[in-house]
Amino acid sequence: MINQVYRLVSARQFEVTYKDKILQSDQVVVRPEYLSICAADQRYYTGTRGKEAMSAKLPMALIHEGIGKVVFDRSGQFKVGTRVVMIPNTPMAVDEYCAENYLRSSKFRSSGYDGFMQDYVFLDADRLVELPEDINPEVAAFTELITIATHSITRFESKAHGRRDVLGVWGDGNLGYITSLLLKKKYPNSKIIIFGKNQYKLDHFSFVDETYQIDEIPKDITIDHAFEAVGGRGSESAINQIIDHIYPEGSISIMGVSEYPVQMNTRMILEKGITLIGSSRSGRADFIHTVDLMKEYPDIVDYLATLIGTVQSVTTINDIIQAFENDLTVSWGKTVMAWKI
Incomplete structure (x- = not known):
């Protein structure tokens, strides 16, 4: 044919x-x-x-x-x-x-x-x-696209330590939305916090526990583990902001794709003993x-x-x-x- x-x-x-x-x-x-x-x-x-x-x-x-x-x-x-x-x-x-x-x-x-x-x-x-x-x-x-979040969470489960009281997701776009939704379904007793740039996007995240614009994060906010779903040039500031707010020995799951090299605060990665988990496709x-x-969970489809x-x-x-x-x-x-x- x-x-x-x-x-x-x-x-x-x-x-x-x-x-x-x-x-x-x-x-x-x-x-x-x-x-x-x-x-x-x-x-x-x-x-x-x-x-x-x-x-x-x-x-x-x-x-x-x-x-x-x-x-x-x-x-x-x-x-x-x-x-x-x-x-x-x-x-x-x-x-x-x-x-x-x-x-x-x-x-x-x-x-x-x-x-x-x-x-x-x-x-x-x-x-x-x-x-x-x-x-x-x-x-x-x-x-x-949903499987990208599924894959990242699967890798997180096998590599991160077991305290998962507070999980943070950086990125208020499609991947951030999907990742935080699956995390809330997977860990219903965990506090899921989303960090983003645009309030009108954050308003869509009705299923999470808290939302913050990245320039208005309280200094005392601490998370056990984080997921970076920003990508592009914004990856650098997102990852470094995560490093500032993550509790020692937490993990950072990096999902955002950048066409450019990203600089990270390696001193604090070492001092806090942070685990970086790369995830792709x-x-x-x-x-x-x-x-x-x-x-x-049919309600997942409704949210999506x-x-x-x-x-x-x-x-x-x-x-x-x-x-x-x-x-x-x-x-x-x-x-x-x-x-x-």
Whole structure:
């Protein structure tokens, strides 16, 4: 069959390419249904990844957050019509000490390899997780983002000490919202505090115990462990502010991505014996865990629906461009594309 792939060829310019795919294979064929735009996709779309990265990775189909319906599975593992979340990470090896999302050999869609902006996506069966029939598909579209928080919390549980009376989350954006929501569900008896820059964003965090703007934090606030979900240039001030307020021997889970080196107060990291936990992307286990959480706690999905900023119906390349351009103006939430092209 001929599959149409919608690739970014340069900043703000998409073209259709055609790939001949063989149906009689062991891969499952999925028709994308809802796709969600990520900040990483925007860096490629706007060309802000830099000339070297752009020339090395383009042309490339964007989007690594998405769900679809199975249209063909020769193995019979998935029934035709089954709604699934697609896992963008594709491991090429197995290492008992290194998770699939940290192996340098792994391929990640929309980061050097074609993402989900295609008529049909061909995936190995273990790159799919079945979704509940009644789940809100517009929320399910950004399941991959939710798994980032799930993965970080899993690493925190295995590496941080056991006192978890007060947990702080720095960052009032999408990832900060998701992380604090999952922490409150996971640790209902812990005090969850969110620290951010924008009061109108902090007002959305109705499920946490306390919120503070970062320039109005009381000096006596102390936290046991922290999660940094700021990213970019703001990572530096966030991490150093955490160092100031964290109790000795606490942990800092770093999730925010920065294109630039970040300076940290290493003297106080040493004096306080702080543990830094790096966390990036996610793997199959995190997708399974996340879907199980949404099944067990339907109210999580209700809260996450708050993050749906806009839904753009996509039937043409111009619609794709419009979705990305509109996303640049969204101050809160996610842009979801209803993929009908």
